[in-house]
Every structure is written in C-alpha cells, then in structure tokens.
Amino acid sequence: MTSQQYFVDLHIHTAASDGIFTPQELVKQASLKGLKAIAITDHDAWDAIEPISSLAFKVGIEVIPGIELSTNIEGTEIHILGYFIDYTQSQFQERVLHFKNARIERAHRMVEKLAELGVRLEIARVLEIAGSGSVGRPHVARALAEEGYVGGTDEAFTRYLGNGCPAYVPKNFLTPRESFDLVHSVGGLAFFAHPGIENRDGLIDRFASQGLDGLEVWHSKHSNSQVKNYLDIARQKNLLVCGGSDCHSDNLMNNGGGSVKVPYSVVQEMKRRLANKKEKQA
Ligand SMILES: [Zn+2]
Ligand SMILES: [Zn+2]
Structure with a gap:
C-alpha cells in the first residue's frame, strides 16, 4: 500500500474544549476508521493531546499536536490552526x-x-x-x-x-499575524482554518506574506468546488494544504453530514516543510 491510500483527520475537537470525545472514544474511532494520523485541534486548549498520544501510540496511530486559535482582523473572526506545536512551552500556554x-x-x-x-x-x-x-x-x-x-x-x-457607544469595551485580541508568530515560536505550522466559511479569500495573500504556511482545503463544510478552488490557490502561492472534519460530536471524518477524505501525503508535506525550515535556520 502506498502512503496515498492512508487517510487522516487533522481537525478534531475533544472534551478538552467544546467537543465530547474522551481520549478512549477518539482513539477507538480513529482505529476503527483505519486512520493513519489524527490532529487534536481544541480551541485554545491542549489538555487532550498527551492522553490521546499515549493511547494512539499503542495502536499505531500518529497524533499531531495542534490547536485552533481565534484571531480577529477588521472585525472578522479568523480561525488559525497550528500543527506540530510544542504546546508544553509555558510562554506559549500563557499567551x-x-x-x-x-x-x-x-x-x-x-x-x-x-x-x-x-x-x-x-x-x-x-x-x-x-x-x-x-x-x-x-x-x-x-x-x-x-x-x-x-x-x-x-x-x-x-x-x-459600537465604538464610542456607552457599553463599548476596547478589545485586546490576537491578530492573525500574531498567531502565525505564536505558532512558529513553538516550532509549528500555521494554517487558515475553513476559509470557505469565512469567505475572506482576499486576506490569503496578506496572510501568506505574513508567514501563513497553509490552507485548510478539505473541511466538512467546504463544497467540492471550494476544495478545488483552495487547492488551486495553495498551488499558486506555494502554500501547504491540510484538512479535517472539524468534528465536535459526530463521527470522525464527518461533521454534520459533510465527510472529508484527506490523504496522509499532506502530513508528509508538512514534515518536509518543517525540515526545510530547520535547515534554513541551522
Ligand atoms: Zn474553527
Ligand atoms: Zn474547529
């Protein structure tokens, strides 16, 4: 079997944020579905990564440590996925x-x-x-x-x-650019999550110039034409691609009826990019 025939789900929420999966349930499902790798991407949380990694290791499933960060730009909320992060670093956790x-x-x-x-x-x-x-x-x-x-x-x-109105409170939000730096500071790769939901493709160029590493091409709420569109954009701009179900409670590889099939090769590409980055830094 070639690596192309293995599949992954790189966008999964667990009970550590707003999902319902316990580590045992998640690893059992991933195993039943024959997944080669999964990424845990809880909102602003990392507690599930360690217990899931040790369970998954026993059944030969690779776990990519991840996170989903909420950022704001021009009044729009943009979610950024971080992969291969060293989430144990205290400065990262504090921020x-x-x-x-x-x-x-x-x-x-x-x-x-x-x-x-x-x-x-x-x-x-x-x-x-x-x-x-x-x-x-x-x-x-x-x-x-x-x-x-x-x-x-x-x-x-x-x-x-609104700004200047009696109940207005100034904000202190993470910007997308700051989130790229934050993810990079712990050795990770930063991806624009479900761009098809946000409908702000005009931001992709700016993000790419600010250090964005890739786009979430496959997502349970992306149509086939959106998948094709983001694959094209990623190719043109030399961005990596990733994908996952974004499941919180449904089946893995599935979320609200939309299913995703993401090849393991995307993980290999991520690793290649990380190795190249390290080489450049050396
Ligand atoms: Zn999201
Ligand atoms: Zn999500």
Whole structure:
C-alpha cells in the first residue's frame, strides 16, 4: 500500500474544549476508521493531546499536536490552526490563555456596563449564544435582541456596543499575524482554518506574506468546488494544504453530514516543510 491510500483527520475537537470525545472514544474511532494520523485541534486548549498520544501510540496511530486559535482582523473572526506545536512551552500556554481570558473578560465588562445603563443581561446566556465560537460583541448583541432591548443586532451596535457607544469595551485580541508568530515560536505550522466559511479569500495573500504556511482545503463544510478552488490557490502561492472534519460530536471524518477524505501525503508535506525550515535556520 502506498502512503496515498492512508487517510487522516487533522481537525478534531475533544472534551478538552467544546467537543465530547474522551481520549478512549477518539482513539477507538480513529482505529476503527483505519486512520493513519489524527490532529487534536481544541480551541485554545491542549489538555487532550498527551492522553490521546499515549493511547494512539499503542495502536499505531500518529497524533499531531495542534490547536485552533481565534484571531480577529477588521472585525472578522479568523480561525488559525497550528500543527506540530510544542504546546508544553509555558510562554506559549500563557499567551494562549491570556487572549482566551481577554475575550471572556470583555464580555463580562460589556454586560456590567449595560447593567449600569439599566439593561440587564445574563452573562451565562451570552456565553451560551457564543457556543463553540469565541465570545464577542455579536453574541452580546443577540442577547440584547432576544431580551427585546433592541429591535435587532444592528441597533445593538449603534445604541450600545459600537465604538464610542456607552457599553463599548476596547478589545485586546490576537491578530492573525500574531498567531502565525505564536505558532512558529513553538516550532509549528500555521494554517487558515475553513476559509470557505469565512469567505475572506482576499486576506490569503496578506496572510501568506505574513508567514501563513497553509490552507485548510478539505473541511466538512467546504463544497467540492471550494476544495478545488483552495487547492488551486495553495498551488499558486506555494502554500501547504491540510484538512479535517472539524468534528465536535459526530463521527470522525464527518461533521454534520459533510465527510472529508484527506490523504496522509499532506502530513508528509508538512514534515518536509518543517525540515526545510530547520535547515534554513541551522
Ligand atoms: Zn474553527
Ligand atoms: Zn474547529
């Protein structure tokens, strides 16, 4: 069998963030599906990597240590996947947690400011609306609309949450560029996650010039034509490709009905790129 016939799932969430997989369940499924490699990419978390790696090692499945970071640029949330990261480095962990906490703190402060204005929201509801995403102004805006304080989310921004408005709280977010540097600082590769959902392909050139290593081409929510499009873009710009299901609770290689088949060769390409980078640094 050639390596092309092996498959991988490089975008998996576990119970360490907003998924439901325990290490045992995940490794069992990966084994049943005959996967050669998996990457654990929890949101701002790495706790599942170690237990999964030791279980997977016993059944011959390679585990790539990963993470999914939430970044912001021009008001858009962009997710960046880091692969082959040395997540054990304390400086890395501190920075990831700093930005994660900054988002939650900001949501709390917005709710506090609203309360001072006589507008009462439950922070728990705001966090619930945010769900697996990173909490931010859109979720506060939806809670305001739900409670009938505003006619819609646009009004929430113009009356309360927009820059200079009474419940505005300045942000302290990770930018995509900072996330590339952060991933590189622990020896990893940075990928633009599910670009087909974000619909901001215009950013790819800028990201590439800032150090982005690749695109998530295969994703359970990408159409066949999007997959082809991102393969073309990656080829043109000498970017790596990766892919995964982004599953939180469904089957591996599957998420909400969309299935992905990602060849093991993408992992080999990543390793080649990392080896080249090391050679250049030496
Ligand atoms: Zn994502
Ligand atoms: Zn994800």
